[in-house]
Amino acid sequence: MKNQESIHALDLTSAPKIESNLMQKFLSLFAAGPVKPGESYGAPGQGKSLMISLFTTVFLILIWYIATHFQWVKPLFLPSPLAVVQRFWEVATEGFANATLLEHTGWSMMRVFSAFTLAFLTAVPIGILMGVNRIARGLFDPIIEFYRPLPPLAYLPLVIIWLGIGEVSKVVLIYLAIFAPMALSARAGVKSVAIEQIHAAYSMGATRWQVIRHIILINALPEILTGMRIGIGFGWTTLVAAEMVAAQAGLGFMVLNAAEFLVTDVVIMGIFVIGIIAYLFDLFMRYLERKLVPWKGK
DSSP: OHHHHHHHHHHHHHHHHHHHHHHHHHHHTTSOOOOOTTOSSOOTTOSOOHHHHHHHHHHHHHHHHHHHHTTSSOTTTSOOHHHHHHHHHHHHHTOSSSSOHHHHHHHHHHHHHHHHHHHHHHHHHHHHHHHHOHHHHHHHHHHHHHHTTSOHHHHHHHHHHHHTTSHHHHHHHHHHHHHHHHHHHHHHHHHTSOHHHHHHHHHTTOOHHHHIIIIIHHHHHHHHHHHHHHHHHHHHHHHHHHTTTTOSSOHHHHHHHHHHTTOHHHHHHHHHHHHHHHHHHHHHHHHHHHHHOTTTTO
16 A cells, blocks of 8 residues: 555656656757857857747748638638648649649749859859959949849830840849849959958969969858859749749749739749748758858858
8 A cells, every 4th residue: 555655656746857857858949059169158149940940830820720710811811721732732733824833833943043044154253253353343333233223123124125025034034133142242252352361372373363263262152152042032032023924834923813813822822832942942052051161150
């Protein structure tokens, strides 16, 4: 009898400890983590935030579900998450606006990444040239700074007049949106190079081309990669404007077409697809940063 009472008392005393340990493990998922060696207090913003991001995403989806389930917002303005998922499957299998989701995605990615490739091949060399040569800076700086603040819809009519309503005008419109931030980031990367490194290279007999290639270009790489991330973001935001021009397929076209007929679930689904693709590319660019410029921020 006494043994049973002691076991029962042990269970009562151990239960709070188990709950406390579980709570500590749960909270440790959101902890900042230990500081790096040599850093007593850690750098500002240092630490993992994946669990916080996942918790925020789940919380927002839960609020969205509750708001639609209790009809705080009419389905015409905000359909439920389940309706959006169901519409996603329907568009993926049956299609919408005479094209499947894969076809819409393929056309949009072709336009955005074609413009991104052209911008990379032209904007990065021009940005570096602007940083190392005053004549190039004088030639390109006023042009870029003039059109950079303009929204794409402002010069869309001019692009249509010059290039027509085919694929070229769509790619050029996205290209112009990507070009400016990529070129300016490359120029800023050149300006961030320490002058002591350049003087040291010259003192060791390096030529001007060797200094540009081995000193300036390497040290400007973090800013160039940042410009690429910013540029692709501008490219996706310009996609909808580009696909307003007589497009037959594309994610932006699909969203615009669905908005005309008040098919809100397709609009939200299209927005999610665009956002997910852009986010995956951003993750890829972060991976490249870790591999190509591991010294960044250190």
